[in-house]
Amino acid sequence: MPGSLYAWYSLYDLDVLADREAVLSGEIELRQLTRLREILHSDRGSIQTSLKFHRHAHSAVTVELTFTTAVELICQRCLEPLVQEVSEQVSLTLLEPGSMDGEIEKQNEAVVLKDGKLNPAALLEDELILSLPIIPRHTKIDECGSMAHVVQALAPEEHSGIAGPPLRNN
Ligand SMILES: [Zn+2]
Structure with a gap:
């Protein structure tokens, strides 16, 4: 059985991986993840990842996905x-299409396999995109570039003119 992160694994393959408690691990270049690239400033760098397969008592195959990277x-x-460090560990239950009524371990998230197949690199890309902030920002304004300081310097002025109800001078 190939141990590639780019291979497509059928349900049969996944059963074998789970029964062996197999681990797939490796490194993926960010530039190879085309959907991710669209939201990155730069596609330099790579992701270290591992997928540990196992099976719960009630037959569903689960995968422990861990990944570490830094993206721009x-x-x-x-x-x-800005450089965003990402380090995640998620436990995912793999489901065949149409098997949503099955009993899912509640502590795990579930992934429905498209066409009953799993591509580790695509799963990793999905989870990495989900883990990124919707509105990325430098943690402290001091780390921001000059534009933010200009905006911050101007902003208080906008509010200084706001007064209470007009006063009557009798
Ligand atoms: Zn900033």
Whole structure:
């Protein structure tokens, strides 16, 4: 059986992996993940990942997916690049299409296999995209580029003119 992160694994393959408690691990270049690339400032770098397969008592195959990477995003406050460190571990129950009524281990998230097959690289890409912040920003404004400081310097002025109800001078 090939141990590639790019291979498509059938339900039969996944059963074998689970029974052997197999581990697939390796490194994927960010530039190979085309959907992810669209949201990155730069596609330099790679992801270290591992998938540990096992089976729960009630037959569903589960995979422990772990991945670590650092990606470059655009800060939405200063529009300059920022490095986002990502380190995640998720436990996913793999389901055949149409088997949603089966008993799923409640503590796990479930993934329905398209056409009954699993591609580890595609699963990793999905989970990595989900783990990224919707609005990336430098943690502290001091880390932001000059644009954010200009905006912050201007912003208080907008509010200083707000007054209470007009006073009557009798
Ligand atoms: Zn920033």
